[in-house]
Amino acid sequence: MTVQNEVHTGEPAKVFTGIRDVPIYAGESSTGNRLPGGPYRAPELIAIGMIVLPALWWFRTHEGTGFGVLGGAVVAAVLVTVILRMVLPKRRPSLSARVSFALTTILPKHACAARPRTKER
Structure with a gap:
């Protein structure tokens, strides 16, 4: 070339x-030019942006406040990201799992924890 x-x-x-x-x-x-802990999914990026961007705005407009707000925002963003990674599934359920969920919703199994009644003599 x-x-x-x-x-x-x-x-x-x-x-x-x-x-x-x-x-x-x-x-x-x-x-190699990635943020630490990445790659991030869309809900994680949205949550990080909703936490960190207002904190950056506050930090820049209120000069005497120190790094407390910024540090708290970073800690909150890390915690929310960890929680989202634990809660959100990595991929969608398979078609067989969706059919199983639908059938269980439509036709639930009826169960009773009590002993069946018996005729008393």
């Missing part, structure tokens, strides 16, 4: 062209 057209974007990336002259950008983004 040769460098044919250099595009100056202000970023540390260069444009390489392949066989079909499709631009391929090689630069700083790689699989």
Whole structure:
């Protein structure tokens, strides 16, 4: 591969062209640039954002408050993420499990914990 057209974007990336002259950008983004503990699912990212973003706003607008709010937000975000990882399933239930749930809901087994009545003589 040769460098044919250099595009100056202000970023540390260069444009390489392949066989079909499709631009391929090689630069700083790689699989190693992740947040610790990742990858995160959408509900986890939403929860982290809802906790950390208001804390960052508070920290930036109230300069004399110290790092207590920011530290508390980080601790809360870690706890919520751990809880979400324990509670939320990693994937959806299979079709057979869904059918089983539906049948159990529609046709529940009737059970009684008491002894059956007997005729007294």
